[in-house]
Amino acid sequence: MNDSQNIFYTSISKYYSEIFPFNPMQLKFVTNKLDELPGKHILDIGCATGELSFQLAAGGAEVTGIDLNEDLLQQAISNKKHKGLSFQQGNMLELKQDFNPQQFDAVLCFGNTLVHLNSESHVLQMLEGAYTVLKPGGKLLLQLLNYDHICSEPVEALPVIDTENIRFIRRYNFADDSELIGFQTDLEIKAVNRIVSNETPLLALKSETLKTLLEKAGFQNIQFYANFKQEPKGGDHLPLVVSCEK
Structure with missing residues (x-):
């Protein structure tokens, strides 16, 4: 996250949960992709105020939420407490350094977080890190905007x-x-x-480019959706939701 991005998230941090309230469809989507939550280890990249992380932990998962912005992260630490939940400051470009290989059943990166990386090479670096920390068969779940x-x-x-x-x-x-x-x-x-x-x-990351980068990182069974309801991609929808596996 560069300085302007950090300033932006600090400026809206007090109102973040009001601007971007918890979306139950995110929880349903993750649960569907993992079959069940109990016993699953999940990394939530760009966890912000921890709304989704908390709901996943409440559903039985062991969740680690990371974010670079200290103001958002402090809200998560102060307000979202659960025995299966932990938060830490973390950079999505440093997953290999911060976590063990094959540590997680799922890595999530929602909220248009991915395109805060300002080059395709950085996106590939993040995807390769996610691949490393995922268990065999683990799921990478993304949500950004439909830049096509x-x-x-x-x-x-x-x-x-x-x-x-x-x-x-x-x-x-x-x-x-x-x-x-x-x-x-x-x-x-x-x-x-x-x-x-x-x-x-923000990086205008289009779907074909993202698919190529995912394949280069080693992911397979790549699926694109128009939303968390898993409706087909195509047309003028604003969200772009992606599911793939190691």
């Missing part, structure tokens, strides 16, 4: 998130000569009439 659709339109803004306390506006700035997209955000904090603005670069 976003770049082809192009989609210049994502839906506004408007709640009792905040209004969150998200826009994209495209450059013809770059794989990176400028992700511009304005967070309006209604109680104090304050706007926190930021821009961070």
Whole structure:
């Protein structure tokens, strides 16, 4: 995570769970892919405030959540406690250093976390690390945005998130000569009439490129979906959900 990305997540950390509330379909998707949770060891990359990690642990899994942002991580440590759950600061490019080979039954990377890596070589490094720490037959489950659709339109803004306390506006700035997209955000904090603005670069990672990188890392049975309901990929859906195995 570069400095601008860290500043962005710190700026929204107090309101993160309100902006991105727990999605029960994520829990259902992971449970479906693993058949059952009890006894499974899961690594949750980009765990943020720990909502999904906690639900997985409550379902019987042994869960390790990692995140680079200290503000988000501290919320997870303080608010999400379970005997099967631990949190630590961690970099998704350093999985081989931080964990043992064949330690996990599943590695998760949801919330568009993967595209915070700003090059395909870094994405491959992360995928190779995930492959190493997975047990044979283990699952890598990803969720990012559908950059095939976003770049082809192009989609210049994502839906506004408007709640009792905040209004969150998200826009994209495209450059013809770059794989990176400028992700511009304005967070309006209604109680104090304050706007926190930021821009961070994201990698416009398209599905065919991601498939090639997954195969290069050694993964097989690669499946793409339009959402966590596992509806078929294709068209103008914004999410892109991926399942593959070692």
